[in-house]
Every structure is written in structure tokens, then in C-alpha cells.
Amino acid sequence: MAPLRHALSRMMRSLVMKFTVLCAIVLVAATLVMTGIGYVSKSRDNRDTALAHAGLMSQLLAVNIAEQTSLRDARRLTVSLSAFSERDDVSGTYVADVTRNVLVATDGAQFAPGERTTDALVHGALGSVDMRVETVGEIIRVAHPVMHLGRLAGVVVVDVPIAAVSRPASEIFQRQIFVGLIALVIFLPLVAFVVRAALGPIHKLTEAARLASSRKLDMRIDVRTGDELEVLANAFNRMFARLDASMKRIHRLAYVDMVTELPNRERFRKEVEQVTRRAEESGTAGAVLFLDLDRFKRVNDSLGLGEGDRLLEAVARRLRETARGWDLSRGEEGAEPSLVARLGGDEFTVLLPTLRDPADAARVARHIIDAVRRPFEISGHRVFLGVSVGVAVFPRDGADPETLLRHADLAMAAAKRTGGNAFEFFESSMNKTAFERLVLEGELREAVRDDQLVVFYQPKISIKDGSIAGVEALVRWNHPTAGLLSPGTFIQAAEECGLIGEIGDWVMRRACTEMAELNKRGMTLPVAVNVSAVQFEDEGFADAVIETLRETGLPASMLELELTESVAMRQPERVLEQIEPLRARGVGFAIDDFGTGHSSLSYLTRMPFDVFKIDQSFVRDMSRDPHARIVVETILAMAKALKLETVAEGVETSEQLAFLREQGATLAQGYLFARPMPLNDLVRYADSGNAEARAAIA
Ligand code: C2E
Ligand code: MG
Ligand code: MG
Numbered sequence: 001m002a003p004l005r006h007a008l009s010r011m012m013r014s015l016v017m018k019f020t021v022l023c024a025i026v027l028v029a030a031t032l033v034m035t036g037i038g039y040v041s042k043s044r045d046n047r048d049t050a051l052a053h054a055g056l057m058s059q060l061l062a063v064n065i066a067e068q069t070s071l072r073d074a075r076r077l078t079v080s081l082s083a084f085s086e087r088d089d090v091s092g093t094y095v096a097d098v099t100r101n102v103l104v105a106t107d108g109a110q111f112a113p114g115e116r117t118t119d120a121l122v123h124g125a126l127g128s129v130d131m132r133v134e135t136v137g138e139i140i141r142v143a144h145p146v147m148h149l150g151r152l153a154g155v156v157v158v159d160v161p162i163a164a165v166s167r168p169a170s171e172i173f174q175r176q177i178f179v180g181l182i183a184l185v186i187f188l189p190l191v192a193f194v195v196r197a198a199l200g201p202i203h204k205l206t207e208a209a210r211l212a213s214s215r216k217l218d219m220r221i222d223v224r225t226g227d228e229l230e231v232l233a234n235a236f237n238r239m240f241a242r243l244d245a246s247m248k249r250i251h252r253l254a255y256v257d258m259v260t261e262l263p264n265r266e267r268f269r270k271e272v273e274q275v276t277r278r279a280e281e282s283g284t285a286g287a288v289l290f291l292d293l294d295r296f297k298r299v300n301d302s303l304g305l306g307e308g309d310r311l312l313e314a315v316a317r318r319l320r321e322t323a324r325g326w327d328l329s330r331g332e333e334g335a336e337p338s339l340v341a342r343l344g345g346d347e348f349t350v351l352l353p354t355l356r357d358p359a360d361a362a363r364v365a366r367h368i369i370d371a372v373r374r375p376f377e378i379s380g381h382r383v384f385l386g387v388s389v390g391v392a393v394f395p396r397d398g399a400d401p402e403t404l405l406r407h408a409d410l411a412m413a414a415a416k417r418t419g420g421n422a423f424e425f426f427e428s429s430m431n432k433t434a435f436e437r438l439v440l441e442g443e444l445r446e447a448v449r450d451d452q453l454v455v456f457y458q459p460k461i462s463i464k465d466g467s468i469a470g471v472e473a474l475v476r477w478n479h480p481t482a483g484l485l486s487p488g489t490f491i492q493a494a495e496e497c498g499l500i501g502e503i504g505d506w507v508m509r510r511a512c513t514e515m516a517e518l519n520k521r522g523m524t525l526p527v528a529v530n531v532s533a534v535q536f537e538d539e540g541f542a543d544a545v546i547e548t549l550r551e552t553g554l555p556a557s558m559l560e561l562e563l564t565e566s567v568a569m570r571q572p573e574r575v576l577e578q579i580e581p582l583r584a585r586g587v588g589f590a591i592d593d594f595g596t597g598h599s600s601l602s603y604l605t606r607m608p609f610d611v612f613k614i615d616q617s618f619v620r621d622m623s624r625d626p627h628a629r630i631v632v633e634t635i636l637a638m639a640k641a642l643k644l645e646t647v648a649e650g651v652e653t654s655e656q657l658a659f660l661r662e663q664g665a666t667l668a669q670g671y672l673f674a675r676p677m678p679l680n681d682l683v684r685y686a687d688s689g690n691a692e693a694r695a696a697i698a
Contacts, residue, residue: 054140058144275351290347292387315385322364372385389415471525473510529561594613
């Protein structure tokens with residue numbers, strides 16, 4: 001019932017109904033006006049006809065009764081009058097003589113015979129000897145003088161009912177109303193039909209506007225009426241097209257990254273929100289990968305901004321291809337595809353909506369690393385990038401976009417710490433470390449500013465005779481509350497917050513200055529300085545070292561730089577570029593922590609390094625782990641064949657020393673001889689002829 005009432009009320013309010021009712025009102029009003037006008041003019045016509053008729057009749061009667069009236073012959077007059085009064089068009093008549101005495105009268109006449117008429121009309125007719133007429137209601141009354149032989153003989157009065165002479169106007173009125181009604185019945189449906197047809201385009205326009213309001217803008221209204229409606233429809237079409245374009249533009253600005261055309265952070269967030277919700281309902285798992293390009297900033301600075309954008313586009317393309325390749329390789333029909341997005345800067349994300357196994361996420365991460373590692377060709381330059389990937393698996397590591405992104409970001413930072421081109425899964429311990437790191441970074445900035453850093457030196461002892469072959473500079477942080485901190489607690493943080501460059505430069509300058517000073521005093525101790533990956537990758541590294549040597553006056557041959565195996569192996573061509581100018585001046589190079597990077601030994605030996613420092617983990621484990629022993633033996637044998645120097649790190653016991661000596665190690669460094677110590681202690685140690693070391697050797 002309600003829908004019917006609703007439809008009815010809609011129909012009543014529709015334009016078609018309104019136009020039809022309007023037409024009906026106009027039709028009825030027109031009929032009424034026409035009928036009214038007809039009625040008035042018909043009434044007037046009727047009266048005129050009746051007047052003429054009455055005039056003729058009274059004239060006729062006056063002629064007929066002229067003689068009888070002049071003779072006052074009542075009998076013959078009565079006969080004449082009664083024949084006359086039988087007519088329908090006469091309602092009463094009487095004849096009076098010149099003295100206004102009524103001679104004869106019919107029924108319905110105003111006066112009876114013998115009476116004296118007081119009628120003003122009779123007065124007038126007698127006085128003027130002419131016909132006099134008056135209208136009394138629906139009756140025309142005529143007084144006509146009766147002349148006999150040229151003399152006034154009397155007067156005859158005739159009453160003529162207008163209705164008797166012509167059809168009454170009311171009859172016409174009724175007929176016209178009837179005709180009007182018929183017209184209404186016939187024409188209204190016709191009007192409704194025509195109006196409906198004429199308003200068809202408006203219906204289309206209304207429908208289009210309704211659709212547009214519900215955001216469907218890619219449509220065209222087809223109206224070809226050639227009138228204003230067509231103009232309106234075309235205006236609508238233009239408006240929709242513009243709105244559609246604007247909406248699309250707004251959508252693009254809001255959800256698409258303009259450089260790479262990838263979805264942006266907001267879009268990614270929304271997508272993760274939906275996917276995690278669905279995953280929760282269906283009990284499936286997925287992953288969010290957080291990607292950060294390694295070395296992008298440096299490349300970007302050297303390429304210039306436009307080329308940097310081009311590089312990001314190329315990276316985006318490779319990521320998309322990798323994700324697509326992964327989707328296809330799964331071969332699951334109708335499976336939700338993965339999504340690559342750019343968060344900004346050199347940060348990208350990948351959403352894997354469904355995972356059969358978290359190990360699949362590791363596989364994707366590996367594909368991504370391989371894809372980004374391949375050199376990029378940017379306006380004639382070969383550009384090498386790397387990428388660190390953090391993986392957060394949902395629902396395990398979080399169920400909302402914010403948590404997942406934060407956790408994947410933390411995992412990415414962990415991957416970056418391992419030297420880049422690596423991936424890590426999120427672990428809950430990362431949350432805590434992140435906070436600690438934040439505090440640490442703040443304090444570290446203060447340390448650099450407030451001169452809280454100091455350099456310790458650890459001697460490298462010749463296994464042959466126990467003499468000091470050189471020292472390694474090792475930084476320490478004299479923390480105001482925590483005391484002396486070893487680099488293990490802060491070097492990583494310094495690398496991440498970009499302070500490592502400053503710290504490294506400071507250590508280098510301090511070590512060179514102090515060793516140059518000792519050198520002048522006759523104590524010649526070559527110094528080895530550790531160089532971090534970030535420092536080494538800086539374009540101006542070699543120049544900075546040369547500048548430091550010049551300023552401090554330390555001979556280049558007294559400086560050795562220690563690079564870890566992963567730094568040395570990451571980009572062999574670039575390593576050579578950095579090393580060559582320094583080697584040409586006599587600076588030595590050592591590979592630190594050798595054996596931990598799992599790189600090809602034969603490959604490494606072909607690099608221009610002078611010293612291999614065997615990592616202390618092998619030295620420590622030698623006695624109980626045959627594998628560690630074999631590693632040490634191999635390194636030493638190879639070094640011997642190539643005539644390279646070796647430093648065994650972390651030598652703590654005389655057994656270790658004995659084994660190393662047996663295998664032909666040349667130098668050793670460790671607590672067995674000396675711990676890292678401040679400069680003063682080092683001077684004293686050297687002055688005393690390093691008796692402990694000699695004792696240990698002997
Ligand atoms: P590294 O270059 O391998 O330095 C040797 C580390 O082994 C030093 O730790 C040293 O104190 C320690 N060590 C020496 N002999 C023994 C021993 O017999 N037993 C044991 N258990 N350890 C021994 P330290 O000073 O804590 O430095 C740790 C690492 O921090 C260094 O490893 C180096 O990679 C880094 N580092 C230190 N100073 C700097 C610096 O100025 N710049 C950079 N970039 N890294 C530095
Ligand atoms: Mg070192
Ligand atoms: Mg080492």
C-alpha cells in the first residue's frame with residue numbers, strides 16, 4: 001500500500017501532472033469566459049429581437065384597430081384583441097382612447113377596461129404621437145399611437161415576453177458548458193500524452209543529474225530536440241565531462257605518486273586496511289614489505305634532481321615487474337594481486353595480500369633485491385643501487401596499516417644495519433631497540449658536540465719477535481653517566497643517524513695527529529684506522545684522507561685503513577676508485593673481520609689489499625671448532641703464497657698464539673699482549689719495551 005501511495009504522490013507531483021492540470025484549468029477558464037461572453041451578447045441580441053418584434057406587432061395592431069378605436073367600438077375591439085392575445089408572443093394588451101380611458105384589455109394586461117391608465121409610457125406615446133418602448137424584467141412593453149384618418153384616435157399597449165421571441169440565453173450557456181466538458185474529457189489525456197512526450201528529455205536530464213550525484217560521471221545525455229532542452233543537455237554533458245576530469249585529477253593527486261605513477265602512501269594504507277580486514281575474516285595471512293634504497297641519496301646528489309626522478313621511475317618499474325612476476329608464478333586463478341606503492345623519497349612498499357607460507361615473503365624480498373641490484377642505465381650512466389627490505393607478516397606482526405608499516409620499517413632498518421641488499425623479518429625485540437636507539441642518537445649528537453669521544457690504541461705485535469708492528473685506533477665514548485663505552489654500543493646508531501662521517505673524520509684526524517706527534521718524538525708507530533661503509537662510500541673520502549695526512553704531517557705509509565669484508569665486496573669497481581689514489585701515496589689497506597663475509601677468497605685476494613685481519617671469532621673458536629681451524633689455516637696459507645701480511649685478531653691465549661705461529665701468521669692483536677689503551681699508556685707501554693708481549697712470544 002505504501003509504495004502505491006508513494007508512487008501516486010510522486011505522479012501527482014510530477015511535471016506531467018502539473019502541466020496537465022494547468023491545461024485543464026486554462027481550458028475550463030476559457031470555456032467559462034467564452035460562455036459568459038456568449039451569454040451576455042445573446043441576451044442583448046434577444047432583447048433587440050424582442051424590441052423589433054414588439055414594435056412591428058404594436059404597429060400592425062394599431063393599424064388594424066384604427067377605425068374601431070376612433071369609434072370606441074368596444075365589441076369589435078374585443079374581437080380583434082382576443083384573436084391577437086392568443087398568440088404566444090403577446091402576454092397582454094390593452095387599448096385606451098386619447099383621454100387614456102382603457103377601452104378594452106386582455107387577460108394579463110396592466111389595466112382593466114374602464115380604468116384610466118397612469119402608465120407614463122402611454123403618456124409619452126400620446127404626447128409625442130410616436131411609439132414608446134420600455135423593458136420591464138423579461139417583458140418588452142410598447143405603447144403605439146393609433147391614428148385614424150390622420151388623427152390621433154388612441155393608444156395600444158402590447159407586452160411581449162422576450163423568451164417568446166428568441167431562445168433563452170441560459171440554454172446556450174448550458175450547451176456551451178457541456179461542449180467544454182466533452183472537450184476536457186477528450187483533450188486532457190491528449191494533453192497529458194503530448195506534455196509527457198515533450199518533457200521526455202527533462203526526464204533524461206533528471207535521471208542523469210541523479211546518477212551524477214551518486215558519482216557516476218562518465219555518461220552522455222542524448223537529447224536531440226533542437227530546442228532549449230538540447231542546449232541544456234549539451235551543457236550538462238560538458239559539465240559532467242569537466243567534473244569527471246576534475247574528480248579523476250583530484251583522485252590522482254590524492255592517491256597516486258606523481259613521480260612514479262605508483263599508488264601513494266594514502267592509497268597503500270587504505271588497501272592494507274581492506275586486505276587485513278578480509279584476511280581476518282577468512283583467516284589467511286599476508287605481508288607488508290618496506291623497501292629503502294641503499295645509496296640513493298648519494299646517487300641522487302650526483303645525478304641531479306630530474307635524473308633522480310628518472311631513476312625512481314626505473315626502480316618503480318622493476319618493482320612492479322617483480323611483483324607481477326610473483327603474482328604470475330603463483331598461478332592462482334583470481335588471487336588478489338600484490339600492490340607496489342611509493343611512500344616518498346626512496347621508500348617503497350609492497351603488499352602481498354595472501355601468503356601460503358611466510359617463506360614466500362622472503363622469496364619476494366630476494367627477488368626485489370636481485371632486481372634492484374642490477375645496474376640502471378640513466379642518461380648514459382650506469383648506476384648501482386641496493387635495497388634493504390623489512391617484512392611484517394599479518395596478522396602475526398600487526399593487523400592495521402600503521403602497525404604493519406612501523407614494524408616493516410623497523411625490520412628494514414635492521415636489514416640496513418647488516419650492510420644493505422638484505423631483508424629481515426620483523427621481531428618483537430626490534431620495537432624496544434628502536435626506542436633505545438632514539439635516546440642513544442640524541443646523546444651521541446651531544447657526545448660529538450661536547451668532545452666526549454676519545455681514541456684508544458691497541459698494539460699489533462709481531463709474532464716473530466714480540467715487537468710492536470703498529471697500533472689500531474679504536475674509538476671510545478666517555479659517557480657522562482655510563483662511563484667508557486665501546487664502539488659496539490654506538491657505531492651502528494652513528495651510521496644510521498648519519499653521525500658516522502663526523503665521528504670517523506674525528507678519529508682519523510685525532511689518530512693521525514697523535515701518531516705524527518709520536519713520530520716526531522722518535523716513536524714510529526704505524527696506525528690502522530677503521531673506516532665505515534658510509535664513510536667509504538662518500539665521494540670525497542680519498543681527498544679527505546689526503547687532506548688529513550697533509551695537515552697532520554703523518555707520512556702516508558704510516559696510515560693503514562681497515563675496511564670490512566662486506567664494504568670491500570659491495571661494489572668492487574668503486575672500491576678500486578677510492579683506494580687507488582691513496583695506495584699511490586703509500587696508504588695501506590686491510591680487510592677487517594676477514595672470513596665473516598663469506599665472500600670468495602680467491603676473488604678477495606685479487607683486490608689491492610695489503611693486510612688480512614682474521615676475525616677474532618675464528619681465533620677464539622680454533623681450539624674446539626675444526627671448521628674455524630681450517631678457515632684460519634686456509635687464510636694463512638693463501639696469504640703466505642701471496643706474500644700478504646695477516647693480523648690475527650683477538651688472541652687471548654698462548655695456545656692460540658702457538659697455533660697461529662705454527663701456521664705462519666705474521667702479526668697478532670689481542671688481550672694476551674695488550675688491551676686497547678689511551679695514548680699515555682701506549683707511550684709508556686712502548687717505552688717499557690712491551691715486556692709482556694715479548695714474554696708472551698717467548
Ligand atoms: P675491529 O676493528 O675488529 O676491532 C677489534 C676489536 O676487538 C676491538 O673492539 C678490540 O677491543 C677487540 N679486541 C682486541 N683484542 C681482543 C681480545 O683479545 N679479545 C676480545 N674479546 N676482543 C679483543 P672494540 O674496540 O670494541 O671495537 C669494536 C669494533 O668497532 C671494531 O672492530 C671496529 O669494527 C669498530 N670500531 C672501533 N673504532 C672505530 C672507529 O673509529 N670507526 C669505525 N668505523 N669503527 C670503529
Ligand atoms: Mg679494525
Ligand atoms: Mg676486526
